Amino acid sequence: METKDKDRIDxxxxxxxxxxxxxxxxxxxxxxxxxxxxMDIEDLKLFGKSNDxxxxxxxxxxxFESTQFSSILEMGTVYKWSY
Numbered sequence: 085m086e087t088k089d090k091d092r093i094d095x096x097x098x099x100x101x102x103x104x105x106x107x108x109x110x111x112x113x114x115x116x117x118x119x120x121x122x123m124d125i126e127d128l129k130l131f132g133k134s135n136d137x138x139x140x141x142x143x144x145x146x147x148f149e150s151t152q153f154s155s156i157l158e159m160g161t162v163y164k165w166s167y
């Protein structure tokens with residue numbers, strides 16, 4: 085079975101996005117602890133959450149793609165004006 089290009093995701097980029105937006109998964113106290121202790125996605129099990137990034141990808145796909153699209157537009161504007 086073939087995979088379409090639009091169905092592929094860069095899981096590394098999504099994990100970075102998820103770590104920066106961990107407040108979407110954890111409550112405030114847990115988010116503070118996650119950040120203060122420099123935890124990673126695998127540590128979500130300690131909070132009783134899934135540590136599989138694909139579970140969260142399907143929940144936050146729209147927000148992630150919107151952020152990626154916005155950063156591409158910003159990069160294009162900076163590049164356009166830099167020369």
